Amino acid sequence: MIDTVEQALVSPRYLAGSGDAAWITVPLHRACGWSYGHDPLIPRVILTSPDQQAHLRLEPNPDNQWWRLRHAATRNSPSWYASFSARTPVELIAAVTDALTDPAASRTGSASALDPLQDAGWQWQPSTRVSPDGITEVEHFTNHGCNSWFITAALSKDPENQLWQARFDGNTPDYLITAFTQALADPAPLARDPLLLPPHLRRHPHLHTEQVPVATVAFALERRVAQLTARHPNALTKALPTRPSPQPGPGHRR
Template identity: 50%
Template sequence: MNDTVEQALITPRHLAGSGDPGWITVPLHRAASWSYGHDPLMPRVLLTSPDQLIQLCLDPDPDDPGWWTIRHARTADHPGWTATFEARTPAETIAAFTDALTDPSGPPTAAPDPCAPLRDAGWHTPPRLGCLVSPDNIAHVWRIGASGRDLWSIETAVIQDPTIWRAVFTGATLLHLIAAVTQSLADRMTVHTRHVPAPDIAFALERRVSALAARHRPAPAAPPRPLGPSPRRTR
């Protein structure tokens, strides 16, 4: 009989805890070919995209809550932007951002509304508060500034802990990346446990890497058409 592991599944995502940072960093390196250049003697991770335009820094500084920083350099077509995630941001939420960021299909033709999945999930806008609030009143999504230059902020807080975690996206951050994060948060509050085979847990990251790496493989070429007899010319 195979060993099993009790797995706790917690939603909404904003209450899930920080999780395993490898869920983010390992696929970036192995599936999306981001290079690493950090000092192995320092508790810091630096990953850089193949085009050298984007860098992820994981800097576990107890005096700085913004452990995760993703920076995109300015290009001729788009200004630079920065996304930061505090230490207790769920790894799955950050992974939603990096998965969208490394999707080889690129951004959609029409920019999505990051608020749409939250409204569909029952998030509401209290009077005079100017933000979207989760049904449990713990998570808040703020949009500050003028359209096209606005700053987005996601914050979770309870009375016992004024701030559980916060994520901030500067105004030039592409909307489909923010929408990937809000989509990951658009779920309901449930807690349940299940027993799963231990290998399913042990190889979950490997399956994730394989699935993401498949996005970067070229589609197989169509087989050549068979050569038939040359048509006979008639007068």
């Protein structure tokens, strides 16, 4: 019986590649009560918040952002929009959806979205924060009536070498953008299946692998669902299963 499985630990985390979309979609449905529509003939996922105000759409589109999050206008705030390209690490997107669905999240007086980057030693350029290795830039454009955020990871200025991009319009609540930049600057590595690493990582100096217990991998998503469920006064899911989930094969690791 196999007791451990190999995982790659990737740091900086913005190089990790996309990861498993279920890290976002499953907790939104099971822990936060978001409903979904299902059409087996169309390769997309659409999740809707219980109040019908927010929609998350995941749709494979090689010419556009794959993840699109929209929130309708309310009495106290305008509508807003965020999007993420295919290879954006799911943990960074999950930081936004976790904050959005957190009943205790602070909607006012949050820290600047640039503060976590400054604390992590990112370099300052006009309207831009640049990671120490120069790979990732966080830009906030406010000129000529434009108010938008662009977070871009790229191995060079050549568009062919762009890894991913996240976009937030200017109406996006500050605390959600800050949640993203906090996750972006977090020094903790992200775990990935060594067999599914993007090509640019295969000789990366900060990449290493380790053997971890199979149960750690198999139950990672269940633990995440349970933790997010605990934030809500009315539990929407049951406790962790008493029987283990199927052991992950080579293509079934986060």
